[in-house]
Amino acid sequence: MKIACLNDLEDYAKGALDSNAMNYYSSGSQDMITLRDNQNAFDRYQIRPRVLRDVSKINTNFELFGQKFDYPIFIAATAMQKMAHVTGEVGSVRAANSRNINYCLSSISTSTIEEVGKAAEQVSNNTRLWFQLYIYNDKNKTLDLIRRAEASGFKAIILTVDTPYLGRRLPDIRNPFKLPSHLSLINISSAKQDFDSQTLKSGENSSWLARYFAENINPSLTWDDLVWIKSVTHLPIIVKGVLVAEDAKLCVKYGADAIIVSNHGGRQLDSIPATIDSLAEVVAAVNSKIPVLLDGGVRKGTDVFKALALGATAVFVGRPNLWGLAYNGEDGVKLMLDLLFEEFRLAMALSGCTSLSQINENYIKASPYFASKL
Ligand SMILES: Cc1cc2nc3c(=O)[nH]c(=O)nc-3n(C[C@H](O)[C@H](O)[C@H](O)COP(=O)(O)O)c2cc1C
Ligand SMILES: CCCCCCC(=O)C(=O)O
Secondary structure (H helix, E strand, O other): OOOOOHHHHHHHHHHHOOHHHHHHHHOOOOOOHHHHHHHHHHHHEEEOOOOOOOOOOOEOOEEEOOEEEOOOEEEOOOOOHHHOOOOHHHHHHHHHHHOOOOEEEOOOOOOOHHHHHHHHHHHOOOOOEEEEEOOEOOHHHHHHHHHHHHHOOOOEEEEEOOOOOOOOOHHHHHOOOOOOOOOOOOOOOOOOOOOOHHHOOOOOOOOHHHHHHHHHEOOOOOHHHHHHHHHHOOOOEEEEEEOOHHHHHHHHHOOOOEEEEOOHHHOOOOOOOOHHHHHHHHHHHHOOOOOEEEEOOOOOHHHHHHHHHOOOOEEEEOHHHHHHHHHHHHHHHHHHHHHHHHHHHHHHHHHOOOEHHHOOHHHEEEOHHHHHHO
16 A cells, blocks of 8 residues: 555554664653654644645745754654664654754664764755653763864754653553663663662652653753753754743743753643643743744644644654654655655645745644534
8 A cells, every 4th residue: 555644654553663763752740641643743734725825836844953954844853763774763854854853862872872863964065853852960061062063063952841850651551661782872871671679669660761860860950951052052952842831931031042842742741731731831931032842643745734823933743753653664754754755745736825934824734523522
């Protein structure tokens, strides 16, 4: 069967990946309510299309932090991509940069920061790369990651703020995840996958991923750490994992250069709002002072259009990158992106919009069906 949309790629990946990788990639936390809602929530909005406008030419270009992008669709940071395809992060970055869009590398990658920087340079002389940062208890380790990202041509740091501890992912507790022995968390010192289970308190999360986080990642971060990061790098700092107006205002106050409205793909706290439902609140609070981006559940061109209509500058896809890799490495990720680009261009044309700047709140409304259920 020919792949027609991103959900087809997911179906393919389900048959191709082993259950260890698939459980890790696909799961959300606890009852996965937020995971499901991220996608479902897009259906609660409708597009208000305009007609009889010349839509023979559609322009999807835009600029952010002085860099030009061909589409407002980026690839989000997802950890350990070599379980999806032997090329892992290198395949993904090559696909993204060949299409002139951003690739975000996770701190917890299976390819080095330097390999990813080089791979991007090979396909584009204007690399489009952001580095996602977890702050370690060891500040030198954190600084080392920042310096390596700077030296490898990364253009911004994404500070993930929704993960002081890892969410409780039940599939990983029931069937403990194992990183295959030929892979490692290569940017950071070796992570112990085995530990003495006697040290666990009754009921404590026994996943090594969760334990790695508990032992290495700093849960005491505050807004002052944002100020600290800004003081140690010239790169823009993008705060990822903001969902409410109060925090959006603090991002502006403490000098964030952009916000990503994100609930970590439904993998952290469960029962929190879908990102598309949080977007308008954050956009209003920020009051155009800094760009607002969004990830979570974006699977269709109309999802991208809806996010932009509600005020997002750009969106990210997380899991679809992994499904694309599982399908056919770099070419699979290119296919994933091209499908989404095509759907988005069509959504723009059929709504009567020929450039991104025309997409605004006049093009969106709550679905009357869902509004009546509230
Ligand atoms: C398998 C997997 C690994 C992830 N790893 C990271 C990570 O290392 N750092 C991070 O900030 N977010 C991570 N995320 C969250 C993504 O950056 C993003 O917020 C989420 O995937 C977006 O939702 P989507 O998968 O529905 O597109 C991960 C998500 C998944 C699915
Ligand atoms: C070994 C550390 C766990 C990686 C966690 C990456 C992540 O953010 C995720 O959602 O998974």
